[in-house]
Amino acid sequence: MPELPEVEVVRRGLATWVTGRTIERASVLDPRAVRRHGDGPRDLELSLAGASVLAAVRRGKFLWLPVRLADEAPDVAPSVALMAHLGMSGQLLVEDAEAPVEKHARVVLDLSARSDAPAQLRFVDQRLFGGLWLSPLQATPDALPGGAGSSEASIPVDGAHVARDVLDPAVTALGLHAALAKKQTAIKAAILDQAILSGVGNIYADEALWRARLHYLTPAARLSRAKVAELLGHLREVMRDALAAGGTSFDSLYVNVNGASGYFDRSLNAYGREGEACAHCAATNRPGRILREKWGGRSSFRCSRCQRTPRA
DNA sequence: GGAGAGACCTGCGAGC
DNA sequence: TGCTCGCAGGTCTCTC
Numbered sequence: 001m002p003e004l005p006e007v008e009v010v011r012r013g014l015a016t017w018v019t020g021r022t023i024e025r026a027s028v029l030d031p032r033a034v035r036r037h038g039d040g041p042r043d044l045e046l047s048l049a050g051a052s053v054l055a056a057v058r059r060g061k062f063l064w065l066p067v068r069l070a071d072e073a074p075d076v077a078p079s080v081a082l083m084a085h086l087g088m089s090g091q092l093l094v095e096d097a098e099a100p101v102e103k104h105a106r107v108v109l110d111l112s113a114r115s116d117a118p119a120q121l122r123f124v125d126q127r128l129f130g131g132l133w134l135s136p137l138q139a140t141p142d143a144l145p146g147g148a149g150s151s152e153a154s155i156p157v158d159g160a161h162v163a164r165d166v167l168d169p170a171v172t173a174l175g176l177h178a179a180l181a182k183k184q185t186a187i188k189a190a191i192l193d194q195a196i197l198s199g200v201g202n203i204y205a206d207e208a209l210w211r212a213r214l215h216y217l218t219p220a221a222r223l224s225r226a227k228v229a230e231l232l233g234h235l236r237e238v239m240r241d242a243l244a245a246g247g248t249s250f251d252s253l254y255v256n257v258n259g260a261s262g263y264f265d266r267s268l269n270a271y272g273r274e275g276e277a278c279a280h281c282a283a284t285n286r287p288g289r290i291l292r293e294k295w296g297g298r299s300s301f302r303c304s305r306c307q308r309t310p311r312a
Numbered sequence: 313g314g315a316g317a318g319a320c321c322t323g324c325g326a327g328c
Numbered sequence: 329t330g331c332t333c334g335c336a337g338g339t340c341t342c343t344c
Binding site: 032087088089125126127128129184185189296 | 316317318320322
């Protein structure tokens with residue numbers, strides 16, 4: 001499932017293979033994949049025809065390509081971005097036009113010719129939780145740092161609600177502690193809230209909480225500043241480890257733009273390890289086991305011993 | 313306004 | 329063999 005590391009891997013692929021090219025034709029194969037584009041699939045196709053891709057930008061799990069539309073002058077700032085969210089099963093694949101079209105291909109963009117690069121960008125999404133749409137760009141003082149993929153001084157309207165992501169150096173333990181102190185909710189719900197901290201999904205939330213030895217139901221507001229700093233450190237650590245491994249893949253649903261899977265799932269200590277001995281306390285006299293519990297409509301994995309249920 | 317629940321969506325595996 | 333049901337989970341919408 002694409003979380004921050006997986007989306008960043010895709011962004012890097014798009015920066016390499018798509019930035020600087022022109023979208024010669026856009027074909028929406030399934031209107032449900034562009035339902036967030038308020039003016040409909042035909043408008044999206046017409047708008048993208050002749051547009052030039054200027055960059056590939058990411059914030060949290062949101063990805064966007066600032067584009068210069070065909071009728072915009074080359075010396076003015078672009079007015080819109082092509083937004084992309086991979087949802088649970090979305091893929092952005094750069095492929096040859098002759099390659100067989102995937103069963104779940106939803107949108108196909110024909111790109112201007114480049115001798116060293118395939119001719120199409122395809123949005124493939126089995127479960128249709130993701131999508132593509134156009135969103136106006138707006139100038140913002142909250143500009144993205146270079147590490148997030150761009151030094152753009154503007155972000156799309158539809159990306160404005162997304163908080164800075166875990167790897168953004170502007171996110172501090174002090175600021176996160178202040179934000180969590182206002183929340184009357186469990187720590188896992190808080191770190192999954194993209195308006196507080198973006199990029200964290202179910203898998204990496206469980207991993208970071210396991211590393212921090214925190215139960216997912218621990219009240220967010222109860223954490224000390226030091227514990228928040230420790231948790232933030234673990235979140236960043238697990239994200240960077242996953243990024244170095246090319247992301248996490250449990251099946252074929254997550255691949256990079258070239259169709260290759262990551263292999264960080266082999267390094268997970270909590271998520272998907274139900275019944276296994278906890279790596280933290282395996283060497284002790286009373287080793288804990290990884291439990292799987294339903295919470296908030298999701299599966300949560302924790303150690304029975306070092307992630308004890310918080311006192312009421 | 314904040315928090316939680318439910319809907320959306322499809323492929324797969326388990327159970328009958 | 330074929331059918332039904334539950335599960336996976338990010339985001340949005342609705343309700344309390």
